[in-house]
Amino acid sequence: MLSEHTRQQVSATAAWVLCASITMLFAGLTSAMVVRRNLAGDWEGVPLPPLIWVNTSLLIISSLVLHVGWRRSAWILGVLFLIGQAFVWRELPSAQPGDWFLWVFSTLHAAHTVGGIMALIWAREAAARIYWHFLTGLWIYLMILFAVWGQA
Amino acid sequence: MSFLRRYIFSTDHKVIGQQYYFLALVSVFIGIVLSVAMRYHLSYPDAKVKLFEWLWPDGAAGGVMTPELYLSLMTVHGTIMVFFVLTTAPQSGFGNYFLPLQIGAEDMAFPRLNMLSFWTTFAGLIVLLAAFFIPGGAPLGGWTGYPPLSAVGQIAGPGQGLGVDLWIVSIALFSIASLMGSINFITTIIDLRAPGMTLLRMPLTTWGWFVTATISLFAFAVLLAAGILLLLDRNLHTSFFLPAGLVISDRALDHKGGSPILWQHLFWFFGHPEVYIAILPGMGVVSTVLSVFSRRPVFGYRAMVFAMMAIAFLGFLVWGHHMFVSGMSPYSSIAFSLITMAGGVPSAIKTFNWLGTIWGGKLQLNTAMLYALGFVSLFVSGGITGIFLGQPAMDLYFHDTYFVVGHFHLIMGVAAIFAIFAATYYWFPAMYGRYLGETLGKIHFYLTFIGVYAIFIPMHLAGIVGNPRRYPDFKEFEFLAPLTRLHLGITHMAFFVAAVQLLFVINLFWSMKRGAKAPLNPWNATTLEWTEPSHSLQVNHGPYEYSVPGRTRDFVMQSDE
Numbered sequence: 039m040l041s042e043h044t045r046q047q048v049s050a051t052a053a054w055v056l057c058a059s060i061t062m063l064f065a066g067l068t069s070a071m072v073v074r075r076n077l078a079g080d081w082e083g084v085p086l087p088p089l090i091w092v093n094t095s096l097l098i099i100s101s102l103v104l105h106v107g108w109r110r111s112a113w114i115l116g117v118l119f120l121i122g123q124a125f126v127w128r129e130l131p132s133a134q135p136g137d138w139f140l141w142v143f144s145t146l147h148a149a150h151t152v153g154g155i156m157a158l159i160w161a162r163e164a165a166a167r168i169y170w171h172f173l174t175g176l177w178i179y180l181m182i183l184f185a186v187w188g189q190a
Numbered sequence: 191m192s193f194l195r196r197y198i199f200s201t202d203h204k205v206i207g208q209q210y211y212f213l214a215l216v217s218v219f220i221g222i223v224l225s226v227a228m229r230y231h232l233s234y235p236d237a238k239v240k241l242f243e244w245l246w247p248d249g250a251a252g253g254v255m256t257p258e259l260y261l262s263l264m265t266v267h268g269t270i271m272v273f274f275v276l277t278t279a280p281q282s283g284f285g286n287y288f289l290p291l292q293i294g295a296e297d298m299a300f301p302r303l304n305m306l307s308f309w310t311t312f313a314g315l316i317v318l319l320a321a322f323f324i325p326g327g328a329p330l331g332g333w334t335g336y337p338p339l340s341a342v343g344q345i346a347g348p349g350q351g352l353g354v355d356l357w358i359v360s361i362a363l364f365s366i367a368s369l370m371g372s373i374n375f376i377t378t379i380i381d382l383r384a385p386g387m388t389l390l391r392m393p394l395t396t397w398g399w400f401v402t403a404t405i406s407l408f409a410f411a412v413l414l415a416a417g418i419l420l421l422l423d424r425n426l427h428t429s430f431f432l433p434a435g436l437v438i439s440d441r442a443l444d445h446k447g448g449s450p451i452l453w454q455h456l457f458w459f460f461g462h463p464e465v466y467i468a469i470l471p472g473m474g475v476v477s478t479v480l481s482v483f484s485r486r487p488v489f490g491y492r493a494m495v496f497a498m499m500a501i502a503f504l505g506f507l508v509w510g511h512h513m514f515v516s517g518m519s520p521y522s523s524i525a526f527s528l529i530t531m532a533g534g535v536p537s538a539i540k541t542f543n544w545l546g547t548i549w550g551g552k553l554q555l556n557t558a559m560l561y562a563l564g565f566v567s568l569f570v571s572g573g574i575t576g577i578f579l580g581q582p583a584m585d586l587y588f589h590d591t592y593f594v595v596g597h598f599h600l601i602m603g604v605a606a607i608f609a610i611f612a613a614t615y616y617w618f619p620a621m622y623g624r625y626l627g628e629t630l631g632k633i634h635f636y637l638t639f640i641g642v643y644a645i646f647i648p649m650h651l652a653g654i655v656g657n658p659r660r661y662p663d664f665k666e667f668e669f670l671a672p673l674t675r676l677h678l679g680i681t682h683m684a685f686f687v688a689a690v691q692l693l694f695v696i697n698l699f700w701s702m703k704r705g706a707k708a709p710l711n712p713w714n715a716t717t718l719e720w721t722e723p724s725h726s727l728q729v730n731h732g733p734y735e736y737s738v739p740g741r742t743r744d745f746v747m748q749s750d751e
Contacts, residue, residue, distance in 0.1 A: 059407045
């Protein structure tokens with residue numbers, strides 16, 4: 039059996055490797071968005087519901103409280119983020135290419151966030167931290183992508 | 191421990207390795223049956239075959255295969271061989287079994303994740319095969335699933351309905367399983383090496399699995415992304431891959447603004463690295479086997495390691511050479527072509543180092559060694575034609591011909607399979623404590639070796655004549671009439687080689703029970719899988735110390751003082 043020290047170490051390594059792979063998934067989709075945006079002149083920008091900025095703040099705060107060491111508060115804020123996202127989806131149109139990409143990116147991010155909440159509840163400290171901060175960083179990247187670059 | 195926990199839902203890396211191996215073995219026989227059925231139809235397009243009718247009552251009513259059935263066999267053959275055989279056996283099969291042993295770890299870092307990744311792979315296979323049994327049948331868009339036809343559903347052909355959805359789900363499951371496997375492999379290698387097992391003391395097999403896991407990690411993520419978008423185009427009426435103005439089967443579609451070329455970029459960004467996922471573990475095995483049976487150190491061990499990394503890196507930059515005929519800018523074509531040619535450098539480093547390894551050695555031509563030498567032969571023969579196809583001007587002509595079929599079967603298909611055979615003969619004593627039968631093994635090798643060349647070299651000739659690929663028969667083409675006998679020969683050889691593979695299966699199962707007993711280290715090899723498992727392993731030597739001067743034995747084990 040592996041010692042507790044080794045277990046901490048392998049789970050942290052695995053978290054980094056997992057983040058690399060998820061980065062590639064989102065990079066692939068980003069490249070698709072870059073291509074699709076300039077393809078047919080039908081890109082009308084992506085109107086972001088104001089609520090999405092509240093959710094973004096929740097996620098950033100969750101990372102901050104995790105940094106201070108409050109794991110439970112972090113995952114509770116994560117759950118609130120997901121509930122907020124559900125309300126965003128209720129308002130989200132799906133008429134044109136920008137909307138489709140926001141749907142794809144936000145649902146995939148949410149799916150990974152479910153995993154992140156489970157990690158915060160069950161996984162070893164270092165791994166859970168790496169993964170959760172990664173998800174926050176990924177979401178900030180997506181918001182920049184849509185707010186700055188996704189507009190018409 | 192119950193039977194179920196021990197053999198079915200096991201978390202033991204040795205059991206999981208064998209599960210992967212036997213999953214690949216079942217898959218390869220399904221793939222072979224599909225290929226001989228296709229060959230038979232190509233040579234006897236009008237023959238009525240009871241068996242076809244029994245297997246596919248809709249696609250072969252009256253015993254004659256429809257063109258759609260032919261294409262669905264081709265699609266499933268390609269998908270099953272690439273994913274469930276060539277990606278599964280060398281990496282997940284042997285990798286799971288021997289990686290922990292070779293680096294002195296007790297098991298993989300995450301045994302339960304390991305079990306989950308096997309059963310996800312298994313689910314992927316079942317979903318793929320299920321496509322044969324649904325209305326409309328299996329998908330018929332080829333293993334590359336190009337839109338627009340793969341994205342518009344039933345109207346593009348019977349199998350393009352639910353069949354393609356199952357195909358995408360199957361590949362998505364496979365991708366997720368591969369990602370889980372890669373996380374396990376990479377973590378295990380980084381964190382669980384025995385004391386003294388520095389990175390540059392790792393056997394080249396371990397290096398092969400490490401580099402391959404890294405490629406899988408990046409490549410399968412992109413395939414997954416592409417698959418998600420394709421599913422959305424098919425089921426939720428988005429237009430990622432579908433342009434405006436499409437008319438299919440006399441129906442105008444109201445999709446607009448997408449691009450089928452976008453799929454090609456995403457697919458081949460995965461697809462080209464996939465070739466190396468299939469071949470790199472085999473390169474590791476071949477390096478080891480050549481070294482052991484020449485009693486010589488691997489020539490240029492460090493160069494071999496860096497060549498693997500270079501191949502992996504370049505593999506991510508050359509996807510465009512699959513798309514020369516897509517209308518891409520000639521400037522892009524030239525860039526992709528030059529990088530493709532650059533890939534010849536690390537490949538040549540490996541080939542010359544293999545020759546350097548056996549040069550002046552005392553060769554023991556047993557079956558494992560024959561298969562390793564056969565691999566080198568096939569790698570060179572298949573690689574040379576890659577230089578033809580890597581040039582845009584020549585690829586324009588060759589692209590849709592049998593030249594390509596011959597090329598990728600030699601280098602990716604058969605070469606990787608030969609590495610699997612070499613690995614099976616080499617590691618069988620470590621797995622079952624017995625030798626695989628040598629006599630039957632050598633017969634199997636020589637017949638297969640001659641047979642595969644007799645199948646795939648003539649395909650190059652047909653390609654030079656201009657014989658198109660992916661056609662269910664050539665009856666309508668007068669200019670191909672002189673090739674009828676050539677195709678007949680290929681068909682006969684395909685049946686011959688398929689039959690010869692039964693020798694291997696017989697040998698495998700017979701030797702498990704009745705093979706000659708083997709000692710702990712039957713080949714006098716140096717790496718850790720040939721030692722007693724121990725908790726206090728200390729590694730003091732490199733992986734290939736053969737014929738070391740001043741020693742009583744002609745080899746030094748990695749764990750020796």
